[in-house]
Amino acid sequence: MRSTVTQILTLLLAFVVGTVYGVAGTISHAYRLGWFPVGLVLSLIGIIALLVAMRALTEDRWTALAGGVGALAATVVFSGSGPGGSVIVPGGTLDELAGVNLGFVWAIGVALAATVVVAWPDLSRSRRSADR
Numbered sequence: 001m002r003s004t005v006t007q008i009l010t011l012l013l014a015f016v017v018g019t020v021y022g023v024a025g026t027i028s029h030a031y032r033l034g035w036f037p038v039g040l041v042l043s044l045i046g047i048i049a050l051l052v053a054m055r056a057l058t059e060d061r062w063t064a065l066a067g068g069v070g071a072l073a074a075t076v077v078f079s080g081s082g083p084g085g086s087v088i089v090p091g092g093t094l095d096e097l098a099g100v101n102l103g104f105v106w107a108i109g110v111a112l113a114a115t116v117v118v119a120w121p122d123l124s125r126s127r128r129s130a131d132r
Contacts, residue, residue, distance in 0.1 A: 011066045014054055018070025021050050022110065025071070026078045027088060029106040032097075040102050044109045047071055051117040061118050068114025075107050 025047055031039030050071075055064040079089040089103035096102070 007062075010058060010060075010063055014058075014063045014066040015070040017054075018050070018067030019074045020070075021047055021067075022071030022074030023078060025106065025110070026075050030089070030102055035097070037097055037102055040106060040109075043106060044113065047110055048113045048117070051113055055117055055120070059122075059124070065114065065118045068110070068118065071110050072107075072114065075110050079103060079107065 025043035028039040029037075029043045031037075051064045051067055054067045055061065058064075081087045089106070
């Protein structure tokens, strides 16, 4: 059993790390090598790996949720236009691949990754009870 202070610090750290990954993914998702969206693929793999690692290492859904919320918050914040009118995630046809906006795929991918990792059943308890 972890203390309350340790749990709060763990959640805060997971939120910050998720935010950093969300910023990095939001900035790099648009990188392409020819027609292939290398940035989007690597960003999605990175956020999925981060959330799975958070869940596996802490054995806690809340930590993965905090990381996912941080990544999603960073994605939403950096998807808007800045004070000078600059845009990191362009809308419309500017950032499309086969008719699908890559920024939209990134935002939905982050939310879907966080949902699946948090909702995934805890199979370690069923294995422990089967071993008895």
